Amino acid sequence: MTFLIAVIGAGVVGTLIARELIKYEKDVAIFDEKSGPGRMVSKANSGIIHGGYDDTPNTLRAKLSYKGNKMYDELSKDLSFDLKRCGSHVVAFEEEDLEYINSLVEKAIKNGVEEYQIIKGETLKKMEPKVNEDIIASFYCPIAGIVNPWMVAHQAARNVEMNGGKLYFNKKLIDVEMNDKRYLLKFEDDFEFEADIVINAAGLYADEIAKLFGDEVPKIYPVKGEYYLTKPEFKYVNSIIFPIPNKISKGCLVVPVIDGGFLIGPNAQEIRDKKDFSNTNEGLSEIREKGLKLVPEINYRQDSVKTFAGLRPETAEKDFYIGKGEGNVVHVSGIRSPGLTAAPAIAQYVVDEIIKKEMNTKFLKRQDFNPKVDSFRVFNEEDIDLWNERIENDPEAGELVCFCNKVSKKDIKAAIKKGAKTLEDIKFLTGASFGECQGSYCSSKIVKILAEELNKKPEDIVMNEKGTWIIDSEVRL
Amino acid sequence: MIYNTDVVVVGGGAAGLAAALGAADENAEVILVEREDDVGGVLNQCIHNGFGLQYLKEDLTGPEFKEIMQEKIFNPKIRILPKSYILGVNKDKSVFLVNKYGVHTINTKTMVIATGARERPFSSIGIAGKRPSGVFSAGLAQRYMNLMNLKPGNSALIVGSGDIGLIMARRLTLEGVDVKAVIEIMSYPGGLERNIQQCLKDFNIPLYLSRSVKEISGEERVEKILTTKVDERFNYVDGEDMIFEVDTLISSVGLIPNIKPFDFLNHDNGFITSNTNQTSADWIFAAGNCTVVFDLVDYVAAQGEKAGRFAAKKALKNYEDDKIIKLQKSKNIGIMYPTYINTDFKGELFLRVKKPFNKICIEIPEYGIKKVINEAIPSEMIKIQLRDIKNFNEIIEVKAYEIV
Numbered sequence: 001m002t003f004l005i006a007v008i009g010a011g012v013v014g015t016l017i018a019r020e021l022i023k024y025e026k027d028v029a030i031f032d033e034k035s036g037p038g039r040m041v042s043k044a045n046s047g048i049i050h051g052g053y054d055d056t057p058n059t060l061r062a063k064l065s066y067k068g069n070k071m072y073d074e075l076s077k078d079l080s081f082d083l084k085r086c087g088s089h090v091v092a093f094e095e096e097d098l099e100y101i102n103s104l105v106e107k108a109i110k111n112g113v114e115e116y117q118i119i120k121g122e123t124l125k126k127m128e129p130k131v132n133e134d135i136i137a138s139f140y141c142p143i144a145g146i147v148n149p150w151m152v153a154h155q156a157a158r159n160v161e162m163n164g165g166k167l168y169f170n171k172k173l174i175d176v177e178m179n180d181k182r183y184l185l186k187f188e189d190d191f192e193f194e195a196d197i198v199i200n201a202a203g204l205y206a207d208e209i210a211k212l213f214g215d216e217v218p219k220i221y222p223v224k225g226e227y228y229l230t231k232p233e234f235k236y237v238n239s240i241i242f243p244i245p246n247k248i249s250k251g252c253l254v255v256p257v258i259d260g261g262f263l264i265g266p267n268a269q270e271i272r273d274k275k276d277f278s279n280t281n282e283g284l285s286e287i288r289e290k291g292l293k294l295v296p297e298i299n300y301r302q303d304s305v306k307t308f309a310g311l312r313p314e315t316a317e318k319d320f321y322i323g324k325g326e327g328n329v330v331h332v333s334g335i336r337s338p339g340l341t342a343a344p345a346i347a348q349y350v351v352d353e354i355i356k357k358e359m360n361t362k363f364l365k366r367q368d369f370n371p372k373v374d375s376f377r378v379f380n381e382e383d384i385d386l387w388n389e390r391i392e393n394d395p396e397a398g399e400l401v402c403f404c405n406k407v408s409k410k411d412i413k414a415a416i417k418k419g420a421k422t423l424e425d426i427k428f429l430t431g432a433s434f435g436e437c438q439g440s441y442c443s444s445k446i447v448k449i450l451a452e453e454l455n456k457k458p459e460d461i462v463m464n465e466k467g468t469w470i471i472d473s474e475v476r477l
Numbered sequence: 478m479i480y481n482t483d484v485v486v487v488g489g490g491a492a493g494l495a496a497a498l499g500a501a502d503e504n505a506e507v508i509l510v511e512r513e514d515d516v517g518g519v520l521n522q523c524i525h526n527g528f529g530l531q532y533l534k535e536d537l538t539g540p541e542f543k544e545i546m547q548e549k550i551f552n553p554k555i556r557i558l559p560k561s562y563i564l565g566v567n568k569d570k571s572v573f574l575v576n577k578y579g580v581h582t583i584n585t586k587t588m589v590i591a592t593g594a595r596e597r598p599f600s601s602i603g604i605a606g607k608r609p610s611g612v613f614s615a616g617l618a619q620r621y622m623n624l625m626n627l628k629p630g631n632s633a634l635i636v637g638s639g640d641i642g643l644i645m646a647r648r649l650t651l652e653g654v655d656v657k658a659v660i661e662i663m664s665y666p667g668g669l670e671r672n673i674q675q676c677l678k679d680f681n682i683p684l685y686l687s688r689s690v691k692e693i694s695g696e697e698r699v700e701k702i703l704t705t706k707v708d709e710r711f712n713y714v715d716g717e718d719m720i721f722e723v724d725t726l727i728s729s730v731g732l733i734p735n736i737k738p739f740d741f742l743n744h745d746n747g748f749i750t751s752n753t754n755q756t757s758a759d760w761i762f763a764a765g766n767c768t769v770v771f772d773l774v775d776y777v778a779a780q781g782e783k784a785g786r787f788a789a790k791k792a793l794k795n796y797e798d799d800k801i802i803k804l805q806k807s808k809n810i811g812i813m814y815p816t817y818i819n820t821d822f823k824g825e826l827f828l829r830v831k832k833p834f835n836k837i838c839i840e841i842p843e844y845g846i847k848k849v850i851n852e853a854i855p856s857e858m859i860k861i862q863l864r865d866i867k868n869f870n871e872i873i874e875v876k877a878y879e880i881v
């Protein structure tokens with residue numbers, strides 16, 4: 001028997017679940033209300049693959065994050081995204097902080113994490129010359145790493161599509177009907193889809209989606225985290241620097257970004273509105289201050305390129321909630337931090353523990369599943385021969401559009417062929433306008449290329465969502 | 478492909494064009510590399526007048542200025558490589574670049590960097606609020622309007638009173654965009670006095686000083702901009718909020734010299750050079766807005782021409798670079814250019830004061846210079862002629878003191 005499977009939500013969690021499912025079933029469809037994969041929680045976070053040592057032992061979180069961390073090596077090779085295991089330090093300023101560090105050791109042991117070390121004095125200075133001199137010790141975890149989180153979702157989605165799955169964007173699920181043990185999924189704009197099994201991986205909205213299926217899952221409330229992104233020129237740190245965390249978050253940290261530059265943040269602020277991605281003056285000054293405490297040399301005035309905010313889907317239980325609903329629906333909810341880390345393990349858990357075991361679904365592995373997808377950015381600046389070869393095949397590979405990140409016209413057009421429609425799509429897929437000038441140079445060129453390739457007017461090109469227009473009209477007709 | 482030449486000029490804006498002409502005039506072979514389809518740089522999009530009064534002795538628009546320079550550049554000694562981007566420099570005096578024909582090397586004797594400046598993005602200044610569409614840097618809005626015939630919005634607030642911000646206030650108004658105001662965080666305007674008059678006063682556009690953006694709102698497109706007064710330390714002052722209901726924010730919050738991929742050279746913000754435009758590498762010269770942001774294209778072109786001449790002299794072994802002294806700026810000076818002086822040559826000194834002064838005296842005793850300036854403001858450069866002097870080995874201080 002074969003199944004029609006629908007995954008609601010194309011974040012890292014939804015896309016990796018879909019990829020796990022497509023190893024068995026061909027008819028897997030992913031739906032998202034946004035215009036591309038990884039555009040919500042999975043877009044604005046720290047991009048850290050955590051060590052798995054600090055999750056409360058015996059929680060689902062603890063069980064899945066260390067496992068997820070380990071799965072990233074293979075995943076990054078298969079899905080051709082960059083992973084850098086740069087390591088992380090949780091730093092102690094005072095004697096009493098050492099107590100916390102010791103408690104981390106205990107937790108690490110309980111969570112089965114063996115890769116850690118207590119670092120002191122000169123060794124720490126050698127590893128991280130720019131951190132605050134007052135730091136006396138750190139809990140160091142060498143397996144912690146960094147990725148571009150949306151790239152994980154994007155590549156997983158492409159891999160699903162390559163293996164026969166379907167991707168549906170700008171599709172917001174608004175209602176569900178049950179007919180003959182099958183779900184009729186109703187989306188905005190009168191789009192409908194029938195499925196035998198549904199996975200609800202709707203991130204911030206997973207609790208509301210659960211209700212559409214008549215199920216109750218722990219209520220999700222959003223916790224906002226704000227960030228500064230700095231340019232790559234000045235090297236602040238080599239690894240991830242965490243302060244001693246508080247109850248709601250791991251605290252404001254300083255973390256290298258895989259494309260260069262550094263993130264400083266996030267703070268943690270409970271808010272009401274799931275759509276409130278705004279920066280606040282208080283928040284920005286809080287992270288500035290906390291960042292400086294870790295790395296006193298940070299120069300926000302000179303080095304920052306942008307500020308932004310992300311929302312964490314938090315629950316009172318502070319744990320992931322993954323379970324079967326009334327029918328053949330799985331709710332993957334409350335995927336707070338470290339959801340990015342745990343995502344590959346969550347995907348396996350959903351398929352093995354819930355769908356195969358609990359639902360007793362007979363799944364057979366496909367012989368024709370191809371786990372690999374090529375890199376999206378083919379570009380490697382150092383390799384001149386490769387570049388020459390690319391240009392020989394297509395002269396547009398030698399025409400740069402974004403100079404900060406060296407993105408060529410060919411890369412932009414390739415992204416459009418692969419589905420990019422908005423400025424933000426181009427930014428996330430190619431890195432164009434993600435550099436220091438933040439598109440003040442190249443975005444006009446990108447708008448033009450988008451319009452040409454999509455056969456639209458520049459007035460119809462948007463930044464990301466419907467309504468985020470860029471151009472009003474022609475100046476003169 | 479491998480090219481050989483005497484001088485490579487990087488960047489074909491006003492400085493680069495003038496550098497190529499200067500170098501060719503000194504009998505050097507020149508290759509000019511420009512990343513855009515055409516030379517001219519920012520001149521192409523500046524369709525207002527005010528260009529060239531000093532350098533070309535004519536009041537021109539940007540494109541006209543470029544046109545005149547471009548005609549001269551059809552010169553057998555100058556070869557232009559458009560749509561080509563310099564990727565890096567090798568220690569053996571070669572540069573490599575990419576264009577649609579591949580990655581190429583130019584072996585050269587000297588180089589002039591004339592890469593101009595880029596705009597500081599508004600997103601970098603840490604403003605609260607949402608991130609809707611409708612926020613443009615002034616230069617980007619200018620490109621949309623003047624080069625692509627596209628209007629970015631219907632009603633606008635301009636943030637920053639630098640020259641491009643002021644020019645865009647007028648330009649947008651002329652094309653039917655409702656420009657509600659220009660706000661400036663400093664207590665004095667950032668642009669030239671003539672632009673305040675011709676772009677704001679003539680069009681009744683209000684200018685609010687000591688005012689900054691506090692928050693941007695708008696779900697999809699910009700809807701409202703909350704602004705507030707700031708004190709001398711740029712802290713928000715309570716009870717002085719003003720809200721502007723606009724769909725567009727145009728920011729003109731500063732230019733940053735483009736120093737990539739040459740950032741191995743000494744730089745402060747821009748490249749540090751001498752009066753002969755030499756950088757910290759003896760074969761590399763730099764000129765124009767990649768060294769310091771100038772007020773006028775005339776200064777930029779003059780510096781470019783000079784850089785081209787010295788680069789050519791150096792390439793053809795007609796130039797000695799050993800008699801160099803350092804100039805030190807005193808505390809009332811914000812920006813000073815150049816930083817080093819080759820005492821064999823004359824030169825010009827450009828200064829920007831740190832804050833407005835009613836009366837300030839610039840004094841360089843070694844040169845016998847004592848110049849009193851009334852109403853000095855940071856936005857207007859002070860230009861001082863330096864003659865050639867002999868026998869100074871020490872650091873020379875450029876003094877600037879207020880006269881009360």
Ligand SMILES: Cc1cc2nc3c(=O)[nH]c(=O)nc-3n(C[C@H](O)[C@H](O)[C@H](O)COP(=O)(O)OP(=O)(O)OC[C@H]3O[C@@H](n4cnc5c(N)ncnc54)[C@H](O)[C@@H]3O)c2cc1C
Pocket residue numbers: 008009010011012013014015031032033034037038039040041042043044045046047048049050171172173174201202203204205209224225226266310311312313335336337338339340341342
């Ligand atoms: C500030 C911050 C920092 C973090 N740092 C880290 C970190 O460093 N490391 C780490 O491991 N984790 C981190 N996390 C957590 C991690 O980002 C999340 O756990 C993970 O991204 C969650 O992925 P997701 O797929 O569940 O959610 P999402 O990415 O939000 O995916 C859900 C998708 O569902 C779609 N959707 C919702 N409703 C509907 C509907 N009705 N119809 C159709 N589609 C719908 C949404 O558009 C969205 O694309 C952080 C989170 C935040 C906010």
